[in-house]
Amino acid sequence: MARRLAAIMFTDIAGYTALTQADEAAALRLPQEHEKLARPLLEAHRGRKVKSMGDGLLIEFQNALDAVECAVELQRRVHERNAREGVDPFNIRVGIHLGDIQRQGTDILGDAVNIASRVGPLAEPGGVCLSAQVFDQVHNKVAFQLEKLGPKNLKGVREPIDIYRVVLPWVVAGVAVEGPSPPRLAVLPLSNISPDPTDEYFADGLTEELITVLSQIEGLRVIARTSINQYKSTTKSVAQIGAELGVSSVLEGSVRKVGDQIRIAVQLIAVGSQEHVWANSYDRTLDNVFAIQTDVAKRVAKVLKVKLRKTEETRLEKRPTVRSESYLAYLRGRALLSDRSEQILRAAKKEFELAASLDTRNAAAYSGLADVTHILGEVYQGSSWVDWDRDCRALVARALELDPDLADAHNSLAALLGHAYDYAAAEKEFHLALSLNPSYALAHHWYALILEDQARTNEALRQLALAEESDPHSSVVLSNQALILIWHRRLDEARIPIERLGGLDRTGTRNHWLFARYYGAQSDFRRALQEIDLANEREPGEWWPTYIWIYARSGETDKARKLLQEMVGKPAKVAPPGDLAWSHAALGDLDECFHLLETALENHQFYPRVWRTDPALEPVRKDPRFVQLLKRINLAD
Secondary structure (H helix, E strand, C coil): CCEEEEEEEEEEECCHHHHHHHCHHHHHHHHHHHHHHHHHHHHHCCEEEEEEECCEEEEEECCHHHHHHHHHHHHHHHHHHHCCCCCCCCCEEEEEEEEEEEEECCEEECHHHHHHHHHHHHCCCCCEEEEHHHHHHHCCCCCCEEEEEEEECCCCCCCCEEEEEEECCCEECCEECCCCCCCEEEECCCEECCCCHHHHHHHHHHHHHHHHHHHCCCCCEECCHHHHHHHCCCCCCHHHHHHHHCCCEEEEEEEEEECCEEEEEEEEEECCCCCEEEEEEEEEEHHHHHHHHHHHHHHHHHHCCCCCCHHHHHHHHCCCCCCHHHHHHHHHHHHHCCCCCHHHHHHHHHHHHHHHHHCCCCHHHHHHHHHHHHHHHHHHCCCCHHHHHHHHHHHHHHHHHHCCCCHHHHHHHHHHHHHCCCHHHHHHHHHHHHHHCCCCHHHHHHHHHHHHHCCCHHHHHHHHHHHHHHCCCCHHHHHHHHHHHHHCCCHHHHHHHHHHHHCCCCCCHHHHHHHHHHHHHCCCHHHHHHHHHHHHHHCCCCCHHHHHHHHHHCCCHHHHHHHHHHHCCCCCCCCCHHHHHHHHHHCCCHHHHHHHHHHHHHCCCCCHHHHHHCHHHHHHHHCHHHHHHHHHCCCCC
């Protein structure tokens, strides 16, 4: 039999056995519906249905690109079908591999077929997974982010195979995003071509400002700075960047600053065609930088056919201006704020203080100062909660007095209110922040956490999905997705963000810590210990609560108690009372646990989402004292 190269696609209906048991008559109609949706796409993408296989299809294509584009379009049509009223929803999984096949009549045989059949089940419901062979052929040709899930051992295959996940715009981390998807844009780091290399902060700050201004447009989704920072001075093509970020357009450019004279050159590029669809240069004084940002936002919206609402136009036109010296200090502060070390945060605080002193009308400076004061107070315990909360609220109030439409300030206030356990007020402020900046990843992320505090898990995961959509390379967002799913024992779903995190976290510490919790949730403490050891090798000393939990659960209580004794009495930033309480709970010391929880609650370091959900804390939740704690923060009747 002649051999030839082909792209092989397997599809199947997710959870079909359970659907059949629930309603056999309805379930039996779904394979027909599945094939009906796929049939016209095969002709368009030069695919051939080899055969139906129960609830799935075996399809061959002439090349990998046709197969991937067909798979994405098929998932889009299933998603749109499920959004209609009066239909029985279903989801399919798709797996694609590229390799040699042999034809036998109308059937096809070979290792490639076997491998493709093993790739499909690795996809989440509604998702598409690719083998490394397919990725190599399409990664620079498709306008979708392709994320590595790592090497997988497939049944019947000798060596592990790297698997990739297609990040679909309407499905993020397994959560469907309703309605049509707005255009997605990435603003790449602007190049600094100023004579003075120390003006790099100006290019970085202006990049962030452009992201912020464009994010305020409701009909546009803009990638957060934390996900685009890695592309600074990159040699990757626009097509590759677009695929990795899942965007259809990229804005790139350069900044030249000489004294108070600036030249900003920007160009908008369509990822699919790599054509420059709009470009412009601005030669202005520094005092005109706000007008430049407004003009860029309006022109980008027009080119991308995004209609601005009246309120958006008004807000763009009315952006408050500040003195140039104050603005430069603010930009230096924002550039520093991306580093969360204590020394750098204190340097950022000085820049924000300088910005506010140089122009008392600079609302953004007060908002930035509130953020850095909050982080220093909460993480580094520079002062008591009462002190830093009071200072932060005064700064936020001043920012909102100067600019009521400043989304950053509303988000800062929401975080403060959530920290004070005032959930209703916090939710109101998060809604305001997101109405002013729909692409605000940090607001979606922090909102998700207070929703989980209130045991509103589906809403929390939805907000985390939206955060990931705007900030796909955020290790913190992926970590919280994984942890919430582990807490709720949705372990198959949890593995997806953990493995995605493995490709983003350079040190690997957070990835290994999450795998330790993942295996611990399965009572596989041998593998859990291996993972936390790997995290500790890369970042020693940070993981003692997890060690105590693993030792306690695996019967090595002497080791657990010895380690806990070493942590008692250490500074709060090394051994917070909440972590000590969690460790005592793991050892069954509930009296000491509740004593420490009282301290945590007084210091506003009690995080309900952990204590209400983590399976390891079930004995704590059964104790009547726990309900009394929740009553004090309005989370129980």
